[in-house]
Each structure stands twice: as structure tokens, then as C-alpha cells.
Amino acid sequence: MPKIPIAEWVQSLVEWMSDHLSVLFDAISLIIATVVDFIAWLFLLPHPIIFILILGVIAYWAGRIPLALFSMIGFLLIYNLDYWTQTMDSLALVITSGLVSILLGVPIGILTAYNRTASRIIIPILDFMQTMPAFVYLLPAVTFFSLGVVPGVIASVIFSIPPTIRLTQLGIKQVPEELVEASNAFGSTAFQKLFKVQLPLAMPTLMAGVNQTIMLSLSMVVIASMIGAQGIGAEVYRAVTQLQIGKGFEAGLVVVILAIVLDRLSQNIFKTKKR
């Protein structure tokens, strides 16, 4: 029995796309690179101490004093360990892929909540995206977007967008039927119903999805460094390849601090707004 030539098919599809859609990929590449660079530039603009103070204020406003203290001490440690620039680069990558995930994921989630056919097509694709080993995306990403931070963002988005889509869908479907009915009964248009009733009520669930997405894209920083994305991931990768145990631990610790601060901040900022 002859082997089904899946590998050949994918190969030629990727080559065809790279040949014919290069204008599109160049445009996407330009936009993403600009956004990442801008965010990184913005974060590196103030002195680290000032950045830490601002972070402290935001963390305090978002909730509690312990969070503010932890954020400030954590980032001071990062500054002390001399990983500041790399951390800011990684932060820019995470925030960019988070933004892209929200911008794409929320509308797709809304679509799947409204349309059963769309849901039936999209949900299996999400399963596919999440379970396919992330390394596999890296190659086509490099083919389309060359080396650097852009394919890193793309790979992060593919890997981390599913929770935003799924939980947006769930959030909207969870809105009690009688509230949707009430909104209809008063003569809302579809947009009014979505923006005045469904989305506000879906917000807690949706934000849980966004939080998950941010965490997942942070977990991609090390993998992204393998294709040339600068940042703390690159430090981890270098330490691992050079068997520098101590340095590897330091860089890993920075990733942990970043993860905890991002997680608690993204959870709390929404809760504060709700109050």
C-alpha cells in the first residue's frame, strides 16, 4: 500500500503560499514588527526604577498591596540580575501576541457562539492548533516571516488563541436565555444586544480566556527564541545549550516572575473595573 504523501502536500502548500502570498505576509510582518518594537521601546523609555514604580501603582490600583509589593520586588530582582532589556523584549512579544489574540479571538468566539456551522468548523481546528506540537509551527512561520520576533509572535498566537475563542463562545452562550429574550423584546438590534447585554455579561468568562491566552503565549517565549526572537527566552535557551545551570535558573526565575505578575494583573484589572 503506497504511503499517503501528506508531507509532500503540506510542503507544496507552504511553498505555494510563500510564493504567492508574500505581499500579504510582508504586510503582516511589518505591522507586527512595528507593534512589538513600539511596545518594547515604550517599556525601555523610562528608567527601570520609574517603570517599577509605575508597575507598583498599577498593581495597587488593580487590587491589593501584596500584589504591588510582589510586582515591585520581582521586577527589582530582574533589574538586579541584569535581564531588564531581555525582559522588556519578552514582555513586548507577550503583549503583542495577547493583543492579536484578543483582536482575532473575540470576534471568532462571537461568531462561533452565534453560528453553529462556524462553531463546528472552528472548534476542531482549535483542538488541532492546541495539540499539534508548537515546534511544528515554527518552520512554516519562518518560511513566511523569516527569522526574528515576528514568527515568534505568530507561533505564540496560534498556540495561545484557543482559550480566548473558546471562553468568549462559552461566555456568550452562558448569558441566560431570558436576558437575551428581554433584550429582543425591547427591540434591540443584533449589535445592541451583543454590546449592551451579551458581551458585558460574558466579560468575566471572556477575561478568564484572555488570562489563559497571556499565560500560554508567555510559555512560548523560550520556543520563540529558537527562531531568533530576542528576550528572556533567548537567555534560557542559550544557558541550556551551553549547560550553564546557574544562569539557566536565573533566566527561568525571571520567566516565573513575569508569569506571576502578568497572571495576577490580568485577573485583577478586570475585577477592579467591575467593582
Place this chain on the structure above:
Amino acid sequence: MAILEIKDVIKLFGPNQEQGVALLKQGYTKQQLAKEKQITVGVNRVNLDIQQGEIFVIMGLSGSGKSTLVRMFNRLIEPTSGQILVHGKDLMKMNKEQLRHVRRKTISMVFQKFALFPHRSVIENVEYGLEIQKVDKKTRREKALQSLELVGLKGWGDKKPDELSGGMQQRVGLARALANDPEVLLMDEAFSALDPLIRRDMQDELLELQLRMKKTIIFITHDLDEALRIGDRIALMREGSVVQVGTPEEILMQPANRFVERFVEDVDLSKVLTASHVMRRPETITLDRGPRTALQLMRERGISNLFVIDRSKHLLGVITAEDASNAYKHHQSLQDILITDGPKVTPERLIGELFEITSSAKVPLAVVDSDNRLLGVIVRGALLGALAGDIDFKEVTDHA
């Protein structure tokens, strides 16, 4: 004038609905359709005319199709066939835009589980209907405050719905529906989720509001007492069909079939029957007659009291046989022995409220109209008889 006309409306669930409609019109029953064609009949050929300004109650047990029916009045549920005319215009032929207009301006709805938006404050909930019509902020806030005051929730606007009790939440639901100033209010089991006492208060308040507003109210309920209390007319539904439409009295006194009869069997008559149902023709005399004539009259009729009226039947008072006999001996006139502070009631009073009055009074209860004209008399025996079911309802309704 009919504000809402429902013509031959059918709602089916399941496959082959077109065929189902045809079969139903050929006389297939609900059971046959379910068994042979797997079609569920939600609403079966309903015809109703709802008049401007009335409280029209649609009553039935759960699963009788009443909620489905009422949701077709604003097309939250699409009828399978039939016509729904609002001010003579067919709702079924309207496009989305026109339908929205009807929902915004003409028909508002109050829901069983309140359906308040939990992320909005009370006042923002009340404003919702105006907000989506893009009424400017100042105007809609004003109207919302008025509406909130109307339902007795002045000063509660900044609370969140979950900070309010059930009764208060439903007032917010009512205020939200009223803020649009609709002509028709659809109230879907609006008070069913409330405690009995609160429910009773809400019914009273709704009736009071209605006196001022004169809206057309379509009220869904499974509670017969509620239906009898607030309905001007009642439609009884069973298995998707309307079994009987009539005033509360007609439903009680002339049940259309066994089903209605069974339904009304357990009704507490003291809360339904009124003075007009149990009163009898009064024996009367005019004031210019003497005590002797009065005595003679009482002896003839075998009674011990006479009502005294003037020429246009206005009630002046009552005299007793004992007083009349004394007056005869002492050469007094009827005027001298007239009891003017005897009890009197209007014909609408429920008989449940009459027991106390009759038991504390020495003379029979007079029933008078608003001009104090004597309509009838109520004796204790008749009151008890009525509660025991010993009353010819048909005859009574003919009189009333």
C-alpha cells in the same frame, strides 16, 4: 376597538410543519399529530380579539401553550401559520425594522423571572428600552425616574438589581416596560415567582396603576384566583387551544365544558361572588305611609323589616316591625322610627367581606348603587347559601 387580533394562529414544533398545519385544519387532533407525524402542537388555531384598555388574562396550566402564545404577540416566537394584527397591521408581514419599531413603541414585556440585566443599575435597567432607541441621556433619565416613581421605587435607581427583593425586582421589570410608554403590556407570569402576600400587593398595585394608565394588559397566569382578581376577560387554554373566553363571571357561572368546570370547582367563592350575586328583591315602602300600612305589609310578606325609599328609589332608611308597632300605639310617623344608619354596600363588594357587616348589624344589609338607589337586600341565610353552592348562578347572572 381591538388593538390586537389573533387569527387562527398555530405553532408547531418538529418536522413537516406545513403538512401539520394542513392536517390540523382538516381536524387532526394534537394526539394524532404527535403519534403519526411526530409533530408537537404548541398552539392550536387560536383566535382572540384583545380590546384597547382591557386586562386580558390568558390562563392555563403549565404546558398549555400560554407562554408560547404570548411570545408570538411580539414574534419572540415565530408562529407557524396565522395572522397577528396590531392596530390592524399584520405583524407577520413586517420586516425586522418594522418589528423592532413595534417592540420599542407598542408592545413591552414583563417576565416571570424578572430578566433584569445584572450588570446594570436599576435606573439603567429601566432606561434600557429608551437607550436602544437612542433617546438622549437627559430625556431618558427623566422618563426612567418617572417610571420608577410610578411603581413606588423612587430613590432606588442606583442599586443593582440583586440588592432588591423579588417584589421590588419585578417592580423594576414593570418600570422598565412602562418607560417606553407602550400601548400593550405583555406580562408573562409576572407575579408567579413572588410570595403569595407580595403577589397580592402587586395585583392590587397593577389594578391601581391600570386605573391611571389605561394600558392594554395581556396577563399570563396559571393561578385562577389571580385571573379572577385582575382579569376583565379571561381566556382559558388547554393543550394549546383556547377553551373558553369570557368575563370572570361567565367562566365561573357558565363553564364551557368539563375541563373549565373542573378548573373552577375549587375556587373560593367568597372571593369571587359579589353582593349582586346574593341580593334579593327588597320590600319597600315610601315615607308618606303610616305605621299601620307598614305593619300590614310586613305581616303579608312574613318579614320583620322594610326599607324606606323615596319616589326615585333612593334609600332613606329601614324600619323594624317592633318599632312600627310601637309607633302605631303612640301615633308616631314612619319618620320618627326611621333607622338611617343601617349598613349598606355597593353591588361589587365581595361576599367574603359581607359576613362581618351582617353579623354585627341588627337590620338587613342594603345594596345600593353609587347614587344611593336601593338595588337589593342581603340576608345572612342567602350569604351562607351562596357559599354552600346553593345558588342558581344562571339566574343571578341574568339579573346582574
